[in-house]
Amino acid sequence: MxxxxxxxxxxxxxxxxxxxxxxxxxxxxxxxxxxxxxxxxxxxxxxxxxxxxxxxxxxxxxDYAGTVALSNCSGSVVRLPASADSDPALVLTNGHCLETGFPEPGEVIVDQASSRSFTLLNSAGSGVATLRASKVAYSTMTDTDVTLYQLTRTYAQIRSSYGISALPLDDSxxxxxxxxxxxxxxxxxxxxxxxxxxxxxxxxxxxxxxxxxxxxxxxxxxxxxxxxxxxxxxxxxxxxxxxxxxxxxxxxxxxxxxxxxxxxxxxxxxxxxxxxxTYGIPACFGAGNKLNLNASGCTLPKP
Incomplete structure (x- = not known):
C-alpha cells in the first residue's frame, strides 16, 4: 500500500x-x-x-478521461460489458482506499451507505465535475484489493453533462x-x-x-x-x-x-x-449494475 x-x-x-x-x-x-x-x-x-x-x-x-481523484487515492468510472446507459455508474478503486478504513482480512463489505465525492477528470486531467456515491456496492482486501462505489448518476447522465464516457472493464x-x-x-x-x-x-x-x-x-x-x-x-x-x-x-x-x-x-x-x-468483477453484477455474489461464475469473496 x-x-x-x-x-x-x-x-x-x-x-x-x-x-x-x-x-x-x-x-x-x-x-x-x-x-x-x-x-x-x-x-x-x-x-x-x-x-x-x-x-x-x-x-x-x-489519457485521463474517466479517471477520478479521491481524497487519498485514485480511481476511475468503469462500465461492465453488460452495463446499460441507464444504469447507475460505478467507480473502481482499492479496498484500502475505503473512507471507513482498511477492511480486515476476511472482511467483505456490501451495500454500505456512502456519500463520498470524486473529482471527475477530462482527457487533459482537469477536474470537470464532482460525482457522488450513493453507496459502497462492494469492498474487500481479501483475495483482491477492490472497492466499487455506486454513483447517484447514470452513465448517460455523465456523458451528456460532461462528454466523458466510462472506461470499459475487460472480462478476460x-x-x-x-x-x-x-x-x-x-x-x-x-x-x-x-x-x-x-x-x-x-x-x-x-x-x-x-x-x-x-x-x-x-x-x-x-x-x-x-x-x-x-x-x-x-x-x-x-x-x-x-x-x-x-x-x-x-x-x-x-x-x-x-x-x-x-x-x-x-x-x-x-x-x-x-x-x-479485475476481469472477475463483471460476472458478479447483473442487470442494472446490481451486485449478485451468487451469480454463476462470480468468484469474488462473500461476506
Whole structure:
C-alpha cells in the first residue's frame, strides 16, 4: 500500500514531478493509505516468464478521461460489458482506499451507505465535475484489493453533462507482455510499462491477494496512485487496479509485499509494483449494475 502521501509529495517536489492535486490531501498511501497495507490476490500462474507478443498491436490513446481523484487515492468510472446507459455508474478503486478504513482480512463489505465525492477528470486531467456515491456496492482486501462505489448518476447522465464516457472493464484475464498504462487521477500522472508476469499469491502484512499483476520496473508508482486503473494500451480496457509495491526490500510486511508461489517459495522484489486483476468483477453484477455474489461464475469473496 506504499508510503504515506506526505512522503510521496516530498519525493515528487524534490524530483520536480509535479504538485499535489487540488483535492483534499489524504492520510494514506503511496499505493495505499498510511495504515497497514493490503495485498491482492493472484491465481496459479507463472511468476517469472514474460512472453513477448509476436506483433505490435495498434496502440489505443490513453489519457485521463474517466479517471477520478479521491481524497487519498485514485480511481476511475468503469462500465461492465453488460452495463446499460441507464444504469447507475460505478467507480473502481482499492479496498484500502475505503473512507471507513482498511477492511480486515476476511472482511467483505456490501451495500454500505456512502456519500463520498470524486473529482471527475477530462482527457487533459482537469477536474470537470464532482460525482457522488450513493453507496459502497462492494469492498474487500481479501483475495483482491477492490472497492466499487455506486454513483447517484447514470452513465448517460455523465456523458451528456460532461462528454466523458466510462472506461470499459475487460472480462478476460490479462496477458504477460501486454503494454499498459497506469493512470493516476490523484497525481494526474500516467505511468507506462508492461505486465511482467503474475504472482500466485501476494502477501502484505495480514492480507493475501491472488493472481496479482506484476509490472515491469518502469511503472514506479507512488503513494496516492492506489486505485488507479491499469489500462491495456491495445484495447483501452481496464485489466487491473493498481495497489501496492515493495518499497524497502522487506519480506511480506506492510508496504513490502512478497510473492509466494504454489510450492510456498517466497520471492521479494524490491522496487517492483503490483496491481489486482479485475476481469472477475463483471460476472458478479447483473442487470442494472446490481451486485449478485451468487451469480454463476462470480468468484469474488462473500461476506
Amino acid at each position: 506504499r508510503k504515506p502521501l506526505v512522503t510521496a509529495l516530498l519525493a515528487l517536489v524534490i524530483a520536480g514531478a509535479g504538485a499535489a492535486p487540488t483535492a483534499t490531501a489524504a492520510p494514506a498511501a503511496a499505493h495505499a493509505p498510511t495504515a497497514a497495507s493490503a495485498p491482492t490476490t493472484a491465481s496459479a500462474r507463472d511468476t517469472t516468464t514474460t512472453p513477448a507478443r509476436d506483433t505490435a498491436p495498434t496502440l489505443h490513446a490513453v 484475464h490479462p496477458v504477460a507482455g501486454t503494454a499498459i498504462k497506469v493512470v493516476s487521477g490523484y497525481w494526474k500522472r500516467i505511468y507506462t510499462c508492461a505486465i511482467d508476469g503474475f504472482a500466485y499469491r501476494l502477501k502484505e502484512g495480514g492480507w493475501t491477494w491472488k493472481d496479482s499483476v506484476r509490472y515491469t520496473s518502469a511503472c514506479d508508482t507512488i503513494g496516492g496512485t492506489s486505485g488507479s486503473p491499469v489500462i491495456d494500451t491495445a484495447t483501452g480496457k481496464v485489466v487491473a487496479v493498481n495497489n501496492t509495491g515493495n518499497e524497502d526490500g522487506g519480506r511480506c510486511t506492510v508496504n513490502n509485499p512478497c510473492e509466494v508461489d504454489a510450492n510456498g517459495t517466497v520471492t521479494v522484489r524490491k522496487g517492483i509494483n503490483y496491481a489486482e486483476e
